[in-house]
Amino acid sequence: MKKLGVGIIGCGNVSAHYMRYGNTFNGTEVIACADINPEAAKARAEEFGLRADTIEDLLAANDIDIIINLTIPAAHLEVSRSILNAGKHVYSEKPYVLSTQEGDTLKALAAEKGLRIGSAPDTFLGGSHQHARHLIDTNAIGKVTSGTAIVMSHGMEHWHPNPDFFFQPGAGPVLDIGPYYISNLVQLLGPVERISAMTSTPSETRTISNGPRNGEKIPVDTPTTIHALLQFKSGAIITVICSWDVWNHDHNHMELYGEDGTMYLPDPNFFAGDLKITSGGEAVDLPSWEHPFSVPNFQNDNAGGQMLANYRGAGLSDMSLAIQEGREHRCSMEFAHHVVDVMTSILKAGETNQTVELTTTCERPAALDAASAQELLA
Secondary structure (H helix, E strand, C coil): CCCEEEEEECCCCHHHHHHHHHHEEEEEEEEEEEECCCHHHHHHHHHHHEEEEHHHHHHHHCCCCCEEEEECCHHHHHHHHHHHCCCEEECCCCCCCCHHHHHHHHHHHHHHHCEEHHHHHHHHHHHHHHHHHHHHCCCCCCEEEEEEEECCCCCCCCCCCCHHHHHHHCHHHHHHHHHHHHHHHHHHCCEEEEEEEEECCCCCCCCCCCCHHHCCCEEEEECEEEEEEEECCCCCCEEEEEECCCCCCCCCCCCEEECCEEEEEEECCCCCCEEEEEEEEEEECCCCCCHHHHCEEEHHHHHHHHHHEECHHHHHHHHHHHHHHHCCCCCCCHHHEEEEHHHHHHHHHHHHHHCCEECCCCCCCCCCCHHHHHEEEE
């Protein structure tokens, strides 16, 4: 299978992950990058041995088949549209659009051009989450009836030097961190049917507490605390809490309650972590499960040098191979479109104080067992 040429638009923090690991996968070769700030593109290109292009040159480049859209969420629609109009496939950072209407626009254009759209996150392809998928599919805890998904902290202004966009429409904890949690729930349980929610914005401003803008206040124009109830087509009811107004808590990231036991899942923001199940009230030893995307390969200097499993680019690799094999890719537009519908419906339910019936659905992505994951690695 040949490697498709990959270009990147947007050379901010997350671009380093794709540049560092992009060529460790089959089906893709990261060749060039571009940014609205040419100096940012030049710096990343020098750091990772890539070609620095203007955005126009990258869109026109003959050696580029797929472009990763790493711009801010508010720009995703227009940038992805320009990529499709240039005749190239799109792989977008999450969320790939900010409304189902925007998604419909890109879907129609991709169909017209005969091109693919894929979207992060691909962390649900990680070893722990795929092990959870296997356990659910083999009825290890019985039918899942309910559960919780909880992501809470005190916001991004404490570590990000320019956190403004996190607190504007198109971001907030639901659209920024929520994709990891909602994507994992949908790949485990299937599509969501209806949603109710309450939201609040406790503080109208945030104070940056790091970097050159330390002490500067920025406005908050999107909800920062959200409590939602998601009813899945399967019948499961999941409580989702997303907040940037919490200093500390002891809640587990995700728990699923089945008719025969409970499953404790690790943070879906990462590819691997501790997974536990119980049968009745007793802990159960999990069956042996060795998965390539559970192996630590990245030293996280922001967490005291802790080694993590980081396989960003797995979804892109799967998309490249799927294009050549004529099959559906796992991080598909249909899947991402439903996740966007879930997240925007959470915000709509909170704003209107009414239950929202979803207008989209999707199939669960194909499971990624150890052998399938190994095929993605170069």
